[in-house]
Amino acid sequence: MKLLLLAIIVVSTAAGEVLAAMGMRRHGEIRDFRFGALGRAAAVLARNRFVIGYVAAMAASFFAFMRLLTVSNLSYAVPVTAITYALETAMAKYVLKEHVNWLRWTGAGLVICGVALVSL
Amino acid sequence: MSSEAARLRLKTWICATVVVLTNVFGNFCLKRGMPADLPTPLSYIAAIFQPWAALGVVLLIAWMLSRMTLLSWADLSYVLPVTAIGYVLVALESKLFLHEEITLKRWAGIVLIMAGVALVGAGTAVQTAHPRQEPAR
Numbered sequence: 001m002k003l004l005l006l007a008i009i010v011v012s013t014a015a016g017e018v019l020a021a022m023g024m025r026r027h028g029e030i031r032d033f034r035f036g037a038l039g040r041a042a043a044v045l046a047r048n049r050f051v052i053g054y055v056a057a058m059a060a061s062f063f064a065f066m067r068l069l070t071v072s073n074l075s076y077a078v079p080v081t082a083i084t085y086a087l088e089t090a091m092a093k094y095v096l097k098e099h100v101n102w103l104r105w106t107g108a109g110l111v112i113c114g115v116a117l118v119s120l
Numbered sequence: 121m122s123s124e125a126a127r128l129r130l131k132t133w134i135c136a137t138v139v140v141l142t143n144v145f146g147n148f149c150l151k152r153g154m155p156a157d158l159p160t161p162l163s164y165i166a167a168i169f170q171p172w173a174a175l176g177v178v179l180l181i182a183w184m185l186s187r188m189t190l191l192s193w194a195d196l197s198y199v200l201p202v203t204a205i206g207y208v209l210v211a212l213e214s215k216l217f218l219h220e221e222i223t224l225k226r227w228a229g230i231v232l233i234m235a236g237v238a239l240v241g242a243g244t245a246v247q248t249a250h251p252r253q254e255p256a257r
Binding site for chain 1: 147148150151154155156157158164167180184187188189191192193195196197200201204206207210211214215218220221222225226228229230231232233234235236237238239248
């Protein structure tokens with residue numbers, strides 16, 4: 001059960017984060033943090049299909065995480081979801097075309113080792 | 121570092137702090153308000169309206185919005201490591217407030233995770249992909 005919940009969390013979180021990055025990149029840098037400007041930005045973003053996909057994916061991740069919390073400790077549930085780092089780093093390079101150098105790949109490897117230690 | 125890069129880095133760290141704190145305390149509140157069992161789909165909905173869980177949900181919504189804001193100018197592969205300090209805070213918080221046991225092996229794992237994400241973030245520019253466009257008016 002834990003592994004199934006973990007798989008749902010990892011896949012939906014990674015997909016959601018990439019969709020959010022795509023949607024926010026399309027929108028552009030938020031520079032004005034006044035209440036009205038943020039409201040206008042939210043109204044624009046609410047119609048952004050990437051952001052809508054992000055919210056749906058994060059909702060799936062959230063409910064799976066809630067379930068995971070009922071069957072495991074917080075100190076297990078949160079660190080173990082760090083496996084999304086490796087998947088998201090790869091997706092950042094291949095989907096978002098970000099410059100992911102060897103430092104970032106090595107870091108992703110360390111994260112995976114850390115996750116294995118935490119969850120074993 | 122150019123003034124534009126310095127401006128972006130400062131803005132990034134302020135926003136990243138909000139992202140980390142809302143996530144850490146959101147998860148904490150959610151765990152505190154979560155019942156021992158969720159037998160039916162409706163019980164998930166009911167659980168959200170427990171005071172601690174509701175506060176957790178509000179904080180996690182704030183986390184989601186602040187993370188989206190951060191992603192409007194920063195690379196995803198940059199945002200991931202800079203927000204990883206949350207793992208350490210979660211571990212400390214679990215031990216201090218929830219009295220959960222954290223074994224030496226888990227601590228070692230958390231340290232490795234931190235080392236990995238620090239390495240990823242070291243000396244990396246906030247933006248490496250495409251320069252962002254101003255939002256349409």
